[in-house]
Amino acid sequence: MAYKARSIYDMIGGDAPLQLMVEAFYAAVAQDELLRPMYPPDLEAPKRRLYLFLVQFFGGPRRYSEERGHPRLRMRHFPFAIDMQARDHWLKHMLAAIEAAEIAEPARSQMQEYFARSSAFLINRSEENHGEG
Numbered sequence: 001m002a003y004k005a006r007s008i009y010d011m012i013g014g015d016a017p018l019q020l021m022v023e024a025f026y027a028a029v030a031q032d033e034l035l036r037p038m039y040p041p042d043l044e045a046p047k048r049r050l051y052l053f054l055v056q057f058f059g060g061p062r063r064y065s066e067e068r069g070h071p072r073l074r075m076r077h078f079p080f081a082i083d084m085q086a087r088d089h090w091l092k093h094m095l096a097a098i099e100a101a102e103i104a105e106p107a108r109s110q111m112q113e114y115f116a117r118s119s120a121f122l123i124n125r126s127e128e129n130h131g132e133g
């Protein structure tokens, strides 16, 4: 019988913990003076997009791509000036969201690593040139 690795989505028990994470994450973004202006006034649509993306990425139903197509995250983030400081804020809120949702090991460490790596990959401006590079 072929061995199939259990997805993070299965390990954590499906949608509910991801829903909790996204709620906690956007509650923090709403209070963040650096990040908040990058997002539209109403955070409901971004919430839904991030939620569907995480469900899909961690191994659940592929509803993100049904609604949005290929994620192309680097391209979709180019309009936003993401320097190291913005990345640090984003990652801090996401790591706190993992705690808030009480994600257990080993999914916890896997998520922490994934978000550290993917947020670094989305840096698209350097600090020196004030958002024009």
Ligand code: HEM
Binding pocket: 035, 038, 039, 040, 045, 046, 047, 049, 050, 053, 068, 073, 076, 077, 080, 082, 086, 087, 090, 091, 115, 118, 119, 120, 122, 123
């Ligand atoms: C590095 C710091 C980051 C910043 C400052 C940032 C900021 C933003 C902003 C302002 C939006 C637009 C809100 C919307 O209309 O949905 C967005 C969208 C999105 N972000 Fe990020 N983001 C960051 C990292 C990440 C990472 C690491 C991921 C995934 C692991 C991610 C996943 C998404 C997704 C899925 C969307 C919606 C894309 C779409 O379908 O249009 N972001 N982000």
